[in-house]
Amino acid sequence: MNDSDEGAGHAAQSKRKDARRNKETLLDAAAAVFVASGVEAPVRDIAAKAGVGMGTIYRHFPTRADLIVAVYRHQVEALAEAGPALLAACATPHAALGRWINLFVDFLVTKHGLAAVLQSDNAGFDTLHAYFLDRLLPVCTQLIDAAAGSGEISSDVDAYELMRGVGNLCIGADHDPRYDARRMVELLIAGLRRPH
């Protein structure tokens, strides 16, 4: 499940250390290119930035989704862990849900094109889809259940649908000053409120 987070501990998985060094180099290069050109940047560009051949990329990360997951894993983990923390810290479950959704939106809009790719039905991004869902859906479900349990929101909302809707609203939020995804998400969350 994880093989790129080795601290200063013992041995690791990859036999050869040049391979592991390349993997790190690739992650750094990919992160830089993603910021500069978005997550759909040509693979060749990433390889060039890292100073390696394309074969090296595909060996370490068989699909682009694997690379994206590796680059953003830390942030996604943090997001997942923020859910229960917010639930404990906030006055009401609804407030926690709102705060968490805000974090989610912040994450998406600051990652060039990630939202678009995330909703893409393009086979090959299945891994990415699955990772986000596996990691975040339970958290979102927990928040929604809590808010529904306290009677603050209508209870027939599905966490998958909500996350997908929020993700959709974040598409193209950068490079369009006339569109503020955060406000639209706020409206959506406001619409969740139990009528009356």
Place this chain on the structure above:
Amino acid sequence: MNDSDEGAGHAAQSKRKDARRNKETLLDAAAAVFVASGVEAPVRDIAAKAGVGMGTIYRHFPTRADLIVAVYRHQVEALAEAGPALLAACATPHAALGRWINLFVDFLVTKHGLAAVLQSDNAGFDTLHAYFLDRLLPVCTQLIDAAAGSGEISSDVDAYELMRGVGNLCIGADHDPRYDARRMVELLIAGLRRPH
């Protein structure tokens, strides 16, 4: 502005009748392929379906956006005209707005991938973007203003932002049974309601 809607009248624009016939053939073929494979179907496929060369497509429709606009022009016009009609027919402006948004959503979700392309920042779809905005934004603005005037909704909502948000919510609405764009749009519209 229009050169494909000639009824039984006099002469038309294109000198050669084979050219005009080909244009019609292309529109029919494109509509069929769009239904079958989505609006991002390979240009070669459309050319093959129409039985013409690719040069012919690019001569009649310099960009893909031009082709899409031509194919859906009638439906967009109908949507634009439905706005004032609904405003006149419905009991409240808010009801008219809701009904109109529903029509908009119906249009988007039944057109394979149109919503995605519509929000794409990809240069080359600018024409498409511009056409939809030119035609529908005034209508939406009118509906929003009416609803705001009657005090039913908070008045600080921008028509562009709303349409963009709705369009975003419709992305990928087909081929995902777990996601119902209509419900998400309902939530968004519900969120528009003036608090209390």
Place this chain on the structure above:
DNA sequence: CAACGAGACGGAACGTTGCTCCGCTTGGCA
């Protein structure tokens, strides 16, 4: 009716991407 030319046609060709495959290099062990 025949010749002509403007305009339309078709598809080969080019550039850009994703992805694979294979000969070469090199790290690490004996």
Place this chain on the structure above:
DNA sequence: TGCCAAGCGGAGCAACGTTCCGTCTCGTTG
């Protein structure tokens, strides 16, 4: 030091958008 598997690089293939130009045909004119 020598060996060899793991790792590497990039050439190569396929799919796609787009352009370009030689060919063909419609409609007119003599």
